[in-house]
Structures are given as structure tokens and as C-alpha cells.
Amino acid sequence: MKLITLIKSALIFASITLVPGMAVAQTATNSSSQTIAINSNNLPSNSTSVNYLQPLNLVTLAYQGGLKQHGIPSGEKLVFETQNKNIIAKDLVKAAVNADKLPSQLLNDQNYLSAVNLQLNALPDYAAAD
DSSP, X not given: OOHHHHHHHHHXXXXXXXXXXXXXXXXXXXXXXXXXXXXXXXOSSSOSOEEOOOXXXXXXXXXXXXXXXXXXXXXXXXXXXXXXXXSOHHHXXXXXXXXXXXXGGGGGOHHHXXXXXXXXXXXXXXXXXX
């Protein structure tokens, strides 16, 4: 295994197993009581800042079983279904939208879908380190 793959696997493994609460978008308040988005991105709309799951956090949430009620399996079953292309990025995003974890605009955001796809493609390596 290449060193870079090993390092990436270790980082994702740590993310999946050691930080189970990271799938929740976080906010903080500064001294002037303004809310600051910690885990945010800009949607392709007029809003300037919104909170939603990052692609890694979405895949982690699914891997841990957070989208089971919406048809996405967890753990090794998710890895298997992803490898066989039975579950793709859009399926994960759709399930997260149905679970009120993501805004529906992300179903058409190719950058977000591509980032989720990258995480899904790396999932077998991450799970192997588990």
C-alpha cells in the first residue's frame, strides 16, 4: 500500500471511529452575540452562509448508520453497495435531504456531489483500516 493511501486511510479511520459527533454542523457565538458558522459552505443561491454536512461528514454519518431509516445501509454493507455502484453520491444526498440533514439544493450541486463521490470511492480503503 502506498504511504499516502495509508495516511489517508488512517485519517478517515480516525474521523469515522473517534469523532462520532462530527456529523452535526456546529456554530459558535462571538463576543458581540453574532452566530459564526464553523462547518459551512455557500450554496449556489443568494444566501451568504448556511450550515450543512461536509461530504466527509455525510459519508461518515451514513457509515455509522445515520441514514438507515432513509434506505442507506451502514458499515460494510454500505462499502459493498458503493463498490457495486448500487449506491452513488446522489443517493446519499437524497437520503440526507429526506432526513433533513441537507438542503435540497445540494441535489443539483455538482461540486458537492463530486466531493461526496470522492469520499464514497475512498470508503473501501477507510473501512479496511477499521
